[in-house]
Amino acid sequence: xxDTRQMSAGAEAAHIAIAITGLDKWYxxxxxxxxxxxxxxxxxxxxxxxxxxxxxxxxxxxxxxxxEHQRGHIVVxxxxxxxxxxxxxxIRRDVGMVFQHFNLFPHLxxxxxxxxxxxxxxxRPRREAEAMAWHYLERVRIPDQATKYPGQLSGGQQQRVAxxxxxCMAPRIMLFDEPTSALDPEMVKEVLDTMVGLAEEGMxxxxxxxxMGFARRVAVRVIFMDRGEVIExxxxxxxxxxxxxxRTREFxxxxxx
Amino acid sequence: MSIATLSERPELSAASxxxxxARRTLRQIFFADLFxxxxxxxxxxxLIATVPAAIDWAVLDAVWPGGDARLCQEQGACWxxxxxxxxxxxxxxxxxEEQWRPLLVIGLVLGGVLMTLSPRLWGTKLILGWGxxxxxxxTLMWGGVFGMSVVSTNRWGGLPVTLLLAVLSxxxxxxxxxxxxxxxxxxxxxxxILSVLTIEVVRGLPLVGLLFVASILLPLLLPAGWSIDKxxxxxxxxxxxxxxxxxxxxxxxxxxxxxxxxxxxxxxxIPRWKMVWHIIxxxxxxxxxxPLTNTAIVMVKNTSLVLIVGVFDMLxxxxxxxxxxxxxxxxxxxxxFVATMYFIICFGISRYSLWLEQRVREKDYR
Numbered sequence: 001x002x003d004t005r006q007m008s009a010g011a012e013a014a015h016i017a018i019a020i021t022g023l024d025k026w027y028x029x030x031x032x033x034x035x036x037x038x039x040x041x042x043x044x045x046x047x048x049x050x051x052x053x054x055x056x057x058x059x060x061x062x063x064x065x066x067x068e069h070q071r072g073h074i075v076v077x078x079x080x081x082x083x084x085x086x087x088x089x090x091i092r093r094d095v096g097m098v099f100q101h102f103n104l105f106p107h108l109x110x111x112x113x114x115x116x117x118x119x120x121x122x123x124r125p126r127r128e129a130e131a132m133a134w135h136y137l138e139r140v141r142i143p144d145q146a147t148k149y150p151g152q153l154s155g156g157q158q159q160r161v162a163x164x165x166x167x168c169m170a171p172r173i174m175l176f177d178e179p180t181s182a183l184d185p186e187m188v189k190e191v192l193d194t195m196v197g198l199a200e201e202g203m204x205x206x207x208x209x210x211x212m213g214f215a216r217r218v219a220v221r222v223i224f225m226d227r228g229e230v231i232e233x234x235x236x237x238x239x240x241x242x243x244x245x246x247r248t249r250e251f252x253x254x255x256x257x
Numbered sequence: 258m259s260i261a262t263l264s265e266r267p268e269l270s271a272a273s274x275x276x277x278x279a280r281r282t283l284r285q286i287f288f289a290d291l292f293x294x295x296x297x298x299x300x301x302x303x304l305i306a307t308v309p310a311a312i313d314w315a316v317l318d319a320v321w322p323g324g325d326a327r328l329c330q331e332q333g334a335c336w337x338x339x340x341x342x343x344x345x346x347x348x349x350x351x352x353x354e355e356q357w358r359p360l361l362v363i364g365l366v367l368g369g370v371l372m373t374l375s376p377r378l379w380g381t382k383l384i385l386g387w388g389x390x391x392x393x394x395x396t397l398m399w400g401g402v403f404g405m406s407v408v409s410t411n412r413w414g415g416l417p418v419t420l421l422l423a424v425l426s427x428x429x430x431x432x433x434x435x436x437x438x439x440x441x442x443x444x445x446x447x448x449x450i451l452s453v454l455t456i457e458v459v460r461g462l463p464l465v466g467l468l469f470v471a472s473i474l475l476p477l478l479l480p481a482g483w484s485i486d487k488x489x490x491x492x493x494x495x496x497x498x499x500x501x502x503x504x505x506x507x508x509x510x511x512x513x514x515x516x517x518x519x520x521x522x523x524x525x526x527i528p529r530w531k532m533v534w535h536i537i538x539x540x541x542x543x544x545x546x547x548p549l550t551n552t553a554i555v556m557v558k559n560t561s562l563v564l565i566v567g568v569f570d571m572l573x574x575x576x577x578x579x580x581x582x583x584x585x586x587x588x589x590x591x592x593x594f595v596a597t598m599y600f601i602i603c604f605g606i607s608r609y610s611l612w613l614e615q616r617v618r619e620k621d622y623r
Contacts, residue, residue, distance in 0.1 A: 064524055092526040103521035107539045107620070120535060121526040149620040169525060 015042045016075075017173055017204045018063060023072035025058060025228075032058050033069070034228040040173075045205045047215040047236075050225035051251060056208045059225070060175045063206070064095045077172065093121075096166030100178040102158045104150040104165070110137065111146040114165045121169070129168075136164040140194050156187030160194055167198075174198065176207040210255055216240065224248045335587040339594050342578040346594065349414015349574040355406065359417040362394045366420045374609065376616065387428065394421065410488040414569035416598065418488070422560040422570065423602075425492055427553055430499030435538065437504035438511055452504070459501035464562055467494045472566040491563050499556050506548045510541030543617050550610035554603045561599075571595055 016039060023036040033055045040046055048056045061067040062074060065081055065088045074081040076091045104113050114133035118124045124132070137143045140160040150158050159179055166174060176195065180188045192214050199205060199218045209215070215222050215236055222239040224232040224247075232239065232248045243249050287297045318333025322340030329335035339346075348359045369390045373383060398417065401407040440452030459467070471494035472487060479485070485493070514537055522532040542549070564573035572595055579591040 066520055066524060089526060092524060095524075097521075097524040099517060099521065101515075101517055103515075103517035105518065105521070105536055105540075107543060116535060117522075117525040117527055120528065120531040151620060165525070 016040070017042045017044070017077060018206075019073070019075045020059075020063075021073045023059075023062065023069050023074065025055075025062065025067065025069045025071075032228050033062070036072070036230055038223070038230065038233075040204060040206060042172075042204055043202045044220045045199050045203075045218050046207070046221050046223060047219040048206065048208045048223045048225060049210055049212075049215070049251070049255075050231075053227075054225040055228040056225045057177050060097075060177060060206050060208055063173075063175060064092050064097055066097075093169070094171055095173045095175060096169055096171030097175045097177065098159070098162050098166055098179050100181050102150070102155075102162045102182075104158055104162055106150050109147050109149055110142070110153070110161050113150065113161060114168050117165065118168055132168050133164070136167045137161070139167065139197075140164045154187060155183045156190045159183065159187075159191045163191075163194055163198075173204045173206070176205065176209065178208050178210075180209065180211060212240070212252075212256060224251060226251070329585050329587065334590050335584065336590065338579075338584050338587040339590055341584075342581070342591075345415075345578045346571065346575045346591070347415045348417070349569045349577075350412050351414055351417075352406070352408060352412065355400070355408060358397045358400070358405065358408075359413075359415070362397050362417045363420060365390055365394050365397075366417075366424060369424075376613070391425065391428075410486050411569075413488065415574040416571045418563075418569060419557075419560050419571040422492060422495055422563065422568075423557045426495035426499045426560070427503075427556055429492075430496045430503055430556075433496070433500035434503030434507050437500060438507035439533065441504070441508055442511060455497075456501045456504050459497055460505075464494070464498050464559055465565060467498055468562060468566045470494070487566070488568060491566060491568050495556070495560065495563070498559070499552070502552050502555075503549070506545050506552055507541060509548065510543075510545035511537065513544040514540045546610050546614050546617065550606055554606055557602055557606070558599060571598060 018038070018040040020036055020038040023033055023038075024031070025033040036059060038059075048059065050056050058067055062069045063076065063081075068083075069081075077094050079087050079090050081087060081091055104110075105116070108116060111130060111133050114136060115126065115129040118129035118132060119126060122129075134143060134146070137146055140163055142157055142160050142164070145153055145157060145161075150161065153161065163179075179195070180191050183191065188211070192211060195205070195207070195214070196218055205218075207214070207219075219236050221233060222236050223230055224239070224243075224245075226247050232243055232245050234243070239248075240252065243252060288294045314332065315334050320328045320333060320335050320337045322337050325337070329338065344353065344356065348356055351359050369387060372378065372386065394417075396402060397405075398413055398421075399408065399410075437452045437456055440448040441456065443449050443452075462470075468491060471490040475485065475490050475493070518536055518540065519532065522536050527536070560570055561572040563570050564576070569577075575591040575595040576588075579586060579588045
């Protein structure tokens, strides 16, 4: 939590994947993130929940600079995120992201969706990129759809392709921005199963989701955010059975029925 | 439940096939209600009033190719004239003994267009291919190498000029249009202002005015000793005109591409210009195939306006041919012939765009 920690380059820093200190973000006059402190260790899985507009998506979008923060520090794998394009590139290289609405490229086949970013961002030869794409499409158990276009797939399949596309870039950290919120109920499981698989392999993950079952099963820590602030941060056991804050309890009763 | 079967359309078995649609009688088709009855009667009356006269003129009383110019004094159409002047309408005053060159150019244009039809072949190689093709066409027309005599542009004319102007103004205008459209959406002020200014000024001027500016003003503005050939100046005016219109079409397409596409590309670390070229533009262009076609068709026909600055396109060649005193002013026949040529080209473009749209739809875009 202290400023000294993110600066220390010793053995402690080596296993810290993301260090966020004193982070503030405004949209115009609207204060979207208020003095956020957060640390993610390598291999840690963090679930962030909270009501809509609480800033949880904004927070993880700051981590790969889809949003710019105005105050505070974000250090990813030892690189501080600033306006420096080299740093941004280096961090995006390490950080994969999965979106609520998949954001697959509709004019490309599933295989091309996975291979093209490798060719464009990493200058890999096509043959190698496609081999990588096949590998990860098999990982998410969807290789038989490789020649189809995203529009011809179900939502769950599309989200698995999006995960495969991210994994192709060999990220060390994965950000999930409400990955199952746009899915029909019967497709949520196939996507969560894929994510559980990733977690079991030790991927560092920050997941914004309301899937509390997933949080219980996978999260090392659950964070509750409200109105731009981190209200509560605890291991799932404590978080669900004995939340400290009134607002967390209210939220949990609302979504757990 | 298996997820895999969700996306597959189950084949209709014979038992669940819909019953055959009932066939409609002629009466149901033409006299279904008062409105269609009125339309049917009105259309019928119009046809009866015009078709017999048109057939008399175009077929029964016509003088067919091989006929004598003196026979053309009568009521009928003078097709003999078209046959006699075909070479002139198609190639203008290009030296007749070198006629194979413009003919080959027409062939090259058709070949290039056929080559471009399938989106599967779209890419950098095709663009290079067109570059080579256009260089070859201009070399063929101009000559001066490989033992071909030099034919300066003031002797170029007819269909090759129309095709060259259309293909070049659209082909050169399109990259400009993309740059203008991207500039107009840019977050930096200078490119945005320059783009807006260019687009609005050019769209605010009539093409005829632009052609005059290019053919009269441009030579005065250039430093002494410089000169651009008249055809080149005309082409410049057509190109910038096409670019301004295409830019707005492309901009519309860019607006239709969701912000999530750019976010995904940025999150994947794809460099900005590669993202624009590989991710954003292809989607933007697929979204605006109908208005792009529309602009292409308009531009093909706009090339006929170059006759006012003295460039000899197919329409000018037709007019000049019809002025031959040896024939009794067969303007109607000439215009009909030229109109048919334009129609074939434009209808072709239109059908092609329908086919393209169909292909895009098959990918099931949303």
